Amino acid sequence: MKISVVGTGYVGLVTGVCLAEIGHDVTCIDINENKVKLLNSGKSPIYEPGLEELMVKNIEEKRLGFTNDLEKGYHGAEVIYIAVGTPQKEDGSADLSFVEGVAKDIAAYLRNDTIVVVKSTVPVGTNEQVLNIINSLIDKKYYVSIVSNPEFLREGSAVKDTFNGDRIVIGFEDDIAGQVLEEVNKPFGIPIFKTDVRSSEMIKYASNAFLATKISFINEIANICEKLNANIEDVSKGMGLDQRIGQHFLNAGIGYGGSCFPKDTKALVQIAGENFYDFELLSSVIKVNSSQQLILLEKLRDRLGNLRGKQIALWGLAFKPNTDDMREAPSIAITRKLIEEGAQVLAYDPIAIDNAKHVLRKEVSYANSFTDAIKGADALLILTEWNEVKQFNLSEIHEYMAAPIIIDGRNCFELDEARKANVEYYSIGRPPITLGK
Numbered sequence: 001m002k003i004s005v006v007g008t009g010y011v012g013l014v015t016g017v018c019l020a021e022i023g024h025d026v027t028c029i030d031i032n033e034n035k036v037k038l039l040n041s042g043k044s045p046i047y048e049p050g051l052e053e054l055m056v057k058n059i060e061e062k063r064l065g066f067t068n069d070l071e072k073g074y075h076g077a078e079v080i081y082i083a084v085g086t087p088q089k090e091d092g093s094a095d096l097s098f099v100e101g102v103a104k105d106i107a108a109y110l111r112n113d114t115i116v117v118v119k120s121t122v123p124v125g126t127n128e129q130v131l132n133i134i135n136s137l138i139d140k141k142y143y144v145s146i147v148s149n150p151e152f153l154r155e156g157s158a159v160k161d162t163f164n165g166d167r168i169v170i171g172f173e174d175d176i177a178g179q180v181l182e183e184v185n186k187p188f189g190i191p192i193f194k195t196d197v198r199s200s201e202m203i204k205y206a207s208n209a210f211l212a213t214k215i216s217f218i219n220e221i222a223n224i225c226e227k228l229n230a231n232i233e234d235v236s237k238g239m240g241l242d243q244r245i246g247q248h249f250l251n252a253g254i255g256y257g258g259s260c261f262p263k264d265t266k267a268l269v270q271i272a273g274e275n276f277y278d279f280e281l282l283s284s285v286i287k288v289n290s291s292q293q294l295i296l297l298e299k300l301r302d303r304l305g306n307l308r309g310k311q312i313a314l315w316g317l318a319f320k321p322n323t324d325d326m327r328e329a330p331s332i333a334i335t336r337k338l339i340e341e342g343a344q345v346l347a348y349d350p351i352a353i354d355n356a357k358h359v360l361r362k363e364v365s366y367a368n369s370f371t372d373a374i375k376g377a378d379a380l381l382i383l384t385e386w387n388e389v390k391q392f393n394l395s396e397i398h399e400y401m402a403a404p405i406i407i408d409g410r411n412c413f414e415l416d417e418a419r420k421a422n423v424e425y426y427s428i429g430r431p432p433i434t435l436g437k
């Protein structure tokens with residue numbers, strides 16, 4: 001099938017590459033010329049395990065191309081995927097200007113019947129709006145139908161998720177369009193859940209909101225565990241063994257970040273509000289997450305007192321491991337506060353430093369390695385659970401820090417390990433390890 005994918009961000013690029021891999025003839029369109037140049041030279045603009053290799057393979061096998069020439073990009077497409085951003089506006093609602101812009105572009109270049117698939121995360125009713133925009137602008141001899149196909153991939157495992165997802169959701173009113181999308185996706189071998197367009201749009205927001213709720217819930221349980229000297233790791237495991245609860249997304253930490261949970265939870269509260277419904281539970285989830293992002297600082301102040309002039313090392317800046325994405329990373333709020341309180345911050349992240357430089361306060365300095373960051377530090381804060389962090393031999397920390405104080409926002413180490421390594425270790429929802437204990 002001849003497919004065009006509009007937007008080559010985390011979702012569009014992965015979708016385009018994976019659709020090519022299952023045999024479709026794919027053209028990816030982006031208005032960002034630099035991105036397209038990079039992509040055409042076989043380089044991925046984002047860090048995503050396995051993506052670049054698969055991309056190069058499909059370019060070589062002539063099933064995948066990139067362009068910023070809209071006429072060429074849209075020409076002859078039987079299916080057009082919209083995968084552009086839907087960022088958060090100031091009031092929390094979703095900014096649909098990119099999606100609407102693409103709808104106008106599609107109308108301007110349409111020369112055949114087409115199925116438009118909305119992959120971007122959009123408020124209920126947006127698919128209808130997109131179809132109305134296109135239909136109001138095109139020659140009536142062309143027939144356009146719309147299919148909602150929300151995306152559930154996670155950054156850092158996007159390619160793997162695309163080939164191994166739990167479900168593919170397609171929402172449609174036009175049965176033929178639904179059948180075509182089912183055919184397009186069949187080679188993935190993933191169960192396909194069919195529904196109407198509005199329910200499909202809601203499935204995406206409800207799924208992200210539910211996952212965010214799990215995280216804020218377990219973080220509050222962790223905070224209570226700390227007061228009661230219980231251990232959140234065991235509490236999560238014990239809860240997760242109940243299949244009705246499930247073991248996933250019960251890792252306590254410094255809260256969720258990233259390009260989607262923060263914006264999609266806020267957008268859903270906004271959508272509910274516009275329809276005269278106060279989504280109290282989700283509003284609390286968001287509030288809990290904001291406080292949780294700063295919980296390490298409370299622990300740091302408890303231990304060091306005033307932070308003025310203190311040298312603080314940070315391990316990890318990205319909102320999660322295996323990605324260079326810094327959007328809404330907890331490190332942004334944490335570094336802002338540290339700088340405001342007069343601390344000197346030296347940070348290391350294996351992948352995200354280039355992006356971090358654009359969003360963190362300019363006072364933050366960057367190290368060349370994890371160990372470089374902790375040399376002479378008064379305390380270490382762990383913000384991202386990179387494998388290199390989890391595999392670090394804690395006993396070696398004495399070579400770099402005279403009196404190691406570690407405040408771990410991602411529970412990377414077993415308490416016993418910290419005890420044996422003779423370090424002071426404060427984590428989330430677990431008893432502290434203080435020297436001699």
Ligand SMILES: NC(=O)C1=CN([C@@H]2O[C@H](COP(=O)(O)OP(=O)(O)OC[C@H]3O[C@@H](n4cnc5c(N)ncnc54)[C@H](O)[C@@H]3O)[C@@H](O)[C@H]2O)C=CC1
Pocket residue numbers: 006007008009010011012029030031032035083084085086098101102105119120121122151152153154155259260
């Ligand atoms: N990042 C993620 O892990 C996930 C994102 N989503 C949703 O997918 C959508 C896309 O997200 P990302 O890929 O993160 O966005 P992104 O911001 O990384 O990429 C969007 C791309 O669209 C391009 N673009 C904007 N207007 C255009 C136009 N008129 N024509 C062609 N290209 C255009 C931009 O240049 C950019 O390269 C959002 O709605 C997001 O909520 C859904 C699931 C996962």
Ligand SMILES: O=C(O)[C@H]1O[C@H](OP(=O)(O)OP(=O)(O)OC[C@H]2O[C@@H](n3ccc(=O)[nH]c3=O)[C@H](O)[C@@H]2O)[C@H](O)[C@@H](O)[C@@H]1O
Pocket residue numbers: 121151152153154155156208211215248249250251252253254255256257258259260261319320
């Ligand atoms: O809509 C989206 O963009 C995507 O949002 C999330 O994916 P992503 O943001 O890439 O990453 P997650 O692995 O879900 O992690 C999100 C945040 O939650 C945090 N998290 C996750 C799980 C957990 O148990 N505890 C926890 O604090 C992570 O550290 C991270 O900051 C969803 O998992 C995807 O299904 C969805 O497609």
